[in-house]
Every structure is written in structure tokens, then in C-alpha cells.
Amino acid sequence: xxxxxxxxxxxxxxxxxxxxxxxxxxxxxxxxxxxxxxxxxxxxxxxxxxxxxxxxxxxxxxxxxxxxxxxxxxxxxxxxxxxxxxxxxxxxxxxxxxxxxxxxxxxxxxxxxxxxxxxxxxxxxxxxxxxxxxxxxxxxxxxxxxxxxxxxxxxxxxxxxxxxxxxxxxxxxxxxxxxxxxxxxxxxxxxxxxxxxxxxxxxxxxxxxxxxxxxxxxxxxxxxxxxxxxxxxxxxxxxxxxxxxxxxxxxxxxxxxxxxxxxxxxxxxxxxxxxxxxxxxxxxxxxxxxxxxxxxxxxxxxxxxxxx
Amino acid sequence: xxxxxxxxxxxxxxxxxxxxxxxxxxxxxxxxxxxxxxxxxxxxxxxxxxxxxxxxxxxxxxxxxxxxxxxxxxxxxxxxxxxxxxxxxxxxxxxxxxxxxxxxxxxxxxxxxxxxxxxxxxxxxxxxxxxxxxxxxxxxxxxxxxxxxxxxxxxxxxxxxxxxxxxxxxxxxxxxxxxxxxxxxxxxxxxxxxxxxxxxxxxxxxxxxxxxxxxxxxxxxxxxxxxxxxxxxxxxxxxxxxxxxxxxxxxxxxxxxxxxxxxxxxxxxxxxxxxxxxxxxxxxxxxxxxxxxxxxxxxxx
Numbered sequence: 001x002x003x004x005x006x007x008x009x010x011x012x013x014x015x016x017x018x019x020x021x022x023x024x025x026x027x028x029x030x031x032x033x034x035x036x037x038x039x040x041x042x043x044x045x046x047x048x049x050x051x052x053x054x055x056x057x058x059x060x061x062x063x064x065x066x067x068x069x070x071x072x073x074x075x076x077x078x079x080x081x082x083x084x085x086x087x088x089x090x091x092x093x094x095x096x097x098x099x100x101x102x103x104x105x106x107x108x109x110x111x112x113x114x115x116x117x118x119x120x121x122x123x124x125x126x127x128x129x130x131x132x133x134x135x136x137x138x139x140x141x142x143x144x145x146x147x148x149x150x151x152x153x154x155x156x157x158x159x160x161x162x163x164x165x166x167x168x169x170x171x172x173x174x175x176x177x178x179x180x181x182x183x184x185x186x187x188x189x190x191x192x193x194x195x196x197x198x199x200x201x202x203x204x205x206x207x208x209x210x211x212x213x214x215x216x217x218x219x220x221x222x223x224x225x226x227x228x229x230x231x232x233x234x235x236x237x238x239x240x241x242x243x244x245x246x247x248x249x250x251x252x253x254x255x256x257x258x259x260x261x262x263x264x265x266x267x268x269x270x271x272x273x274x275x276x277x278x279x280x281x282x283x284x285x286x287x288x289x290x291x292x293x294x295x296x297x298x299x300x301x302x303x304x305x306x307x308x
Numbered sequence: 309x310x311x312x313x314x315x316x317x318x319x320x321x322x323x324x325x326x327x328x329x330x331x332x333x334x335x336x337x338x339x340x341x342x343x344x345x346x347x348x349x350x351x352x353x354x355x356x357x358x359x360x361x362x363x364x365x366x367x368x369x370x371x372x373x374x375x376x377x378x379x380x381x382x383x384x385x386x387x388x389x390x391x392x393x394x395x396x397x398x399x400x401x402x403x404x405x406x407x408x409x410x411x412x413x414x415x416x417x418x419x420x421x422x423x424x425x426x427x428x429x430x431x432x433x434x435x436x437x438x439x440x441x442x443x444x445x446x447x448x449x450x451x452x453x454x455x456x457x458x459x460x461x462x463x464x465x466x467x468x469x470x471x472x473x474x475x476x477x478x479x480x481x482x483x484x485x486x487x488x489x490x491x492x493x494x495x496x497x498x499x500x501x502x503x504x505x506x507x508x509x510x511x512x513x514x515x516x517x518x519x520x521x522x523x524x525x526x527x528x529x530x531x532x533x534x535x536x537x538x539x540x541x542x543x544x545x546x547x548x549x550x551x552x553x554x555x556x557x558x559x560x561x562x563x564x565x566x567x568x569x570x571x572x573x574x575x576x577x578x579x580x581x582x583x584x585x586x587x588x589x590x591x592x593x594x595x596x597x598x599x600x601x602x603x604x605x606x607x608x609x
Contacts, residue, residue: 031508032508035508035510035511037510037511038508038509038510038511039510041510041511041513041514042509042510044413045413045414045416045417045421045510046417046421047413048409048410048413048414048417049413049414049417049418049430051410052410052414052434052437052480052484053430053433055437055477055480056433056434056436056437057433059440059445059448059477060436062448062452063444063448066451107343108343108346109343110343111339111340111342111343111344112340112343112344112346112347114340114343115337115340115341115343115344116344118340119337119340119341120344126341126344127344129348130344130345130347130348132602133347133348133350133351134347135598135601135602136351136594136595136598137347137350137351139534139594139597139598139601140354140538140591140594141537141538141539141540141565141590141594142538142540142541143538143540143565143568143569143587143590144354144358144538144587144590144591144594147358147568147572147583147584147587148354148357148358148587150572151357151361151584152353152357172350175346175347175350176347179347203329203333204333205332205333205336229439232441233439233440233441233442233443234441235441235442235443235540235541236540236541236565236569239569239573240572240573244573262441262443262541265443265444265447266443266541269443269446269447269450269545276451279447280447283443283444283447283448286441286443286444287436287439287440287441287444290439290440290441291436291439294435294436294439295432298435
């Protein structure tokens with residue numbers, strides 16, 4: 001038995017309006033029927049998301065389908081020969097370059113971040129210029145880094161095509177990333193840590209090295225691991241600095257040339273149709289490596305967030 | 309800023325135990341400052357080296373001839389990058405046309421529609437998309453998209469369309485991540501206010517939240533543009549590398565970056581210097597893009 005609604009003057013009948021949090025599916029459908037534009041908007045959002053997810057899955061599944069059958073013992077052979085086309089030496093080269101460049105970029109990037117957070121006032125003109133410089137460095141395309149590395153490290157410093165030249169070029173590329181992540185980590189350390197340390201009579205340096213940097217370590221490490229992912233995925237900055245020798249050898253020293261996984265894949269592609277399978281196999285290894293590395297970085301980074 | 313000033317005051321208040329300790333404090337401060345100065349030095353050195361080599365080369369070729377010349381034929385001594393600049397611009401524009409609408413819509417989904425359980429699946433997938441090395445994108449394009457375009461639309465398949473598509477997919481994660489962050493940064497009360505006024509969810513999002521997050525979204529688009537602009541490893545494999553003005557979507561193109569990557573290995577003399585000049589042109593474009601991003605950020609504050 002419906003209750004008679006008596007509307008006084010100025011009142012509006014609201015009984016048919018369903019609170020937005022109690023809407024059923026039918027209510028929503030009815031609302032959409034009245035507003036075709038909203039329905040179209042909703043449909044487009046869903047469509048775009050489905051397309052994107054399908055694209056990711058398509059790429060991953062396709063690469064794995066093509067590559068996994070070629071992940072034989074041959075392609076992981078210890079020595080490269082024209083028969084086995086082993087990628088192991090180039091994996092070692094990748095790790096060598098990553099190691100050197102992370103040490104160089106790590107030290108410079110972390111020290112610079114310490115200066116930016118702990119010493120300088122953010123209104124300081126020097127700090128502003130450093131920020132502009134970091135922003136610029138992070139925007140420069142890898143091929144420009146490659147050409148600069150070729151001119152500067154390879155030719156001017158006389159290192160020739162070498163792992164060292166490639167590593168320094170990569171270090172330059174990673175500086176902004178490492179400084180930014182370290183800065184974020186340092187800023188996340190509560191001020192009370194600093195005050196406590198000073199109150200106990202510690203100097204500034206001791207505070208930085210014994211209190212602040214250890215507390216910020218997860219964030220810093222996560223930034224460095226992200227940098228590692230960057231090295232693993234980089235191609236163009238390395239082709240003309242570390243060299244793209246097709247017969248992959250183990251480098252005797254950092255001054256030898258050697259190609260990384262990505263550059264090896266680039267060379268395989270340029271060989272034409274002969275090494276399609278091997279190139280897919282390298283692609284699988286690359287994706288697995290990058291995903292693993294980024295996953296670890298995120299895991300460590302999240303740990304930092306939980307602590308404070 | 310507060311942190312720094314507290315730290316400074318405290319450090320000044322703490323009386324160093326000995327002169328050696330004081331010297332160490334100052335010495336390390338200098339070391340930290342030098343590390344920061346390396347950033348500035350790096351930019352200046354890159355800039356100077358590129359231009360020291362590029363300017364004489366461009367002078368020899370002729371500024372007008374270099375920038376607007378339509379023929380790139382190093383064998384015949386013709387070094388005009390007009391076609392390359394056009395190739396780069398159309399490829400970037402194509403990437404934006406593919407990537408921006410899809411990216412923004414996905415960002416809306418991630419920020420407003422995605423249930424929590426689905427978010428836990430979607431976010432890592434998008435991160436994987438961001439992490440896939442560009443050479444893998446290029447190879448995927450070469451093995452899958454090129455044959456597809458060749459069989460469906462004709463032509464060689466090494467085309468503007470292929471390049472734009474792959475570049476569009478590559479810039480998706482950049483656009484999605486940054487737009488999602490800026491959409492989430494808009495105060496929730498805007499959204500609730502719009503709903504309370506009777507707007508549908510979509511209307512509230514597209515008419516209220518979007519304009520409020522505009523500067524972040526523009527930054528996202530420009531960052532995506534920068535990424536597409538300088539991308540090399542993927543493009544060089546699939547763009548066809550034909551230095552001509554494209555007249556249709558199915559024409560091959562050549563971009564500034566792919567031109568460098570292709571020819572640097574064997575170039576000598578003026579040819580090599582001309583390639584370095586190409587890199588300088590790319591560098592200048594990126595400087596402009598970076599400046600625009602920084603101006604946008606300042607405006608936001």
C-alpha cells in the first residue's frame with residue numbers, strides 16, 4: 001500500500017531517487033539508457049582497457065611462444081661459436097657493463113642527492129640549475145647518448161670501443177634516475193631521526209652516513225635496481241660505444257669491446273632471416289630479466305613505504 | 309626546505325670536536341656539491357661536444373641546405389635532413405594519435421573504475437609493458453605487424469603505419485602512469501560535488517576531473533611525445549629507412565634517430581659529421597620539450 005505523498009510548496013518529490021551507493025545494476029542500466037553519451041564514454045573506457053591488456057598479453061604470449069622452443073642448451077653454451085650462437089657471453093657483458101655503470105652512477109647520484117636534500121636549501125640557484133640539468137639528462141634520447149659516448153669516451157679518451165666506454169655512457173644516462181629515487185628515499189626519512197642524531201652529539205657527516213643513508217637504503221637500492229633494468233634494456237647507447245662485434249667473446253678486461261644482450265639481438269636481427277629463432281630466445285631472456293629486476297625493485301621499494 | 313634548514317642549524321650548533329673533524333665535514337660537503345655539479349657539467353659537455361662537431365659540418369653543408377634540403381644522399385654529397393625531420397614528426401604524431409586516446413581512457417579506468425582485485429593484475433601488466441626493451445618492440449613489429457600490414461593494406465609493410473602503431477604502444481605506459489597519478493591527485497570532493505549535482509559518473513570524470521588534472525595530463529602527453537621522438541632501436545627495424553616525404557600511411561619513412569643508427573657504423577668524413585649534426589638537432593628538439601615540461605610544472609605550483 002503506497003503512502004500518499006503530500007508535497008508542500010517548494011518541495012520536490014525525491015522518493016524515486018535511489019541513493020548512489022544502493023543502485024542496483026538495473027538502476028545503473030536505466031540511468032545509462034537516459035544518458036547515451038555517458039554510456040558511450042563508459043564503453044570507450046572499457047574498450048581501451050581491453051585493447052591495452054590484450055596488447056600486453058599478445059606481445060608476451062607471442063614472444064614466449066616463439067622464443068621458448070629456442071631456449072636450448074646450445075644457446076646457453078659457455079663459449080660462443082657460429083653453430084650454437086650462444087648468448088651467455090653477451091649476458092656476461094651486460095652484467096659487466098651494468099656493474100661498472102651502477103657503481104659510477106650510484107656514487108655520483110647518491111652523493112648529489114645527499115647534497116640536494118641534506119645541505120642545500122631548495123631556493124638555492126645552484127640546486128635549481130642541478131634540477132634543470134637532471135631533467136634535461138633524463139630526456140635525452142639514447143642514440144644521442146650513444147653518439148656522445150662515441151665522441152667522448154671512445155675517441156677523445158681513447159678507450160676505443162670498450163665495455164668501459166659503454167658503462168660510462170650508461171652511467172651518464174642513469175644519473176637522473178638514481179638521484180631522483182635517492183632524493184625521494186632521503187626525504188622519506190623522518191626529521192626526528194636527524195634531530196635525534198644531532199641531539200646525541202653526532203656531527204652532520206656521521207648523521208648522514210650512520211643514520212640517514214641506512215634508513216633510506218631500501219629506496220636507494222630500489223632505484224639502483226631500476227637502473228640495472230635500464231642497462232639490460234638499452235640498445236642504442238651501447239652499439240657505438242661498447243661495440244657490436246658479432247662473434248661474441250668473453251671480454252678479457254673492461255677495455256675490450258663486447259656486445260650486450262640487446263646489442264646481440266640487434267645484430268641477429270640485422271643478419272636477416274637466418275637467426276629468427278635465436279633472436280626470439282634473446283627477447284624472452286630480456287623480458288624475463290627486466291620483469292624480474294623491476295619486480296625486485298618494487299618489492300624493496302614497498303618495504304620502505306611500510307616502515308614509516 | 310624545512311629539513312635542510314633544521315639540519316643546517318643543528319650542524320652549525322654542533323661544535324666539531326677537533327679541527328680535523330671540521331675539515332672532514334667541510335671536505336665531504338664539497339664532495340657532495342661536486343657530485344651535484346657533475347650533473348651540470350654533463351649537460352654542458354654533451355651540449356658543447358655535439359655542437360663543436362655539428363656547427364662546422366652544418367656550416368660546410370649550408371644551414372638552409374641542411375635543415376630544409378629534401379635529399380639525403382651521402383654518396384652524392386647531399387645532406388638535407390628535411391625528409392628526416394618530416395619523417396620524425398609524422399611518426400611522432402602518429403604515435404600520439406594511437407597512444408594518447410587509448411592511454412587516457414585506460415588511465416581513467418585505472419583511476420576510477422578498476423576494482424581492487426583487477427588493479428593488482430592490471431598494474432603489473434602495464435609495468436611489464438613499460439619494461440619491455442625497445443629492441444623487443446622493434447622485433448615484434450618486424451615479425452608480426454610488418455607482415456600484417458603488408459598482407460592487409462599492401463605495400464612493403466615497413467611503413468609509417470607500422471612505426472606509428474609500435475611507437476603508440478611504447479608510449480602507452482608513460483601516458484597511463486602519469487595521467488593516472490594526476491587524476492588521482494585531484495581532490496575527491498570535485499568528483500563528489502559533480503555527482504551531487506546530478507552528473508553521471510562519466511560526466512563527472514570527463515567534465516570535472518579531466519580539466520582539473522589538465523596540466524598533469526599535458527605533461528604525460530609531452531613526455532610520451534619525447535619518448536616517441538627519440539626512440540631508435542624499435543624504429544630503425546620497422547620504418548623502412550627510405551628518406552622520402554611520405555605521401556600515404558603505407559609509405560616507408562626515415563627518422564632522424566634511425567638515420568643515425570643506420571649509417572653511423574660506416575660513415576666517414578663529412579657524412580659522419582652530418583650524422584652528429586642530426587643528433588644535435590634531436591638534442592635541440594628534446595631541450596625544447598624539456599623546457600615546456602618544466603614551464604608546465606612551474607605553472608602548476
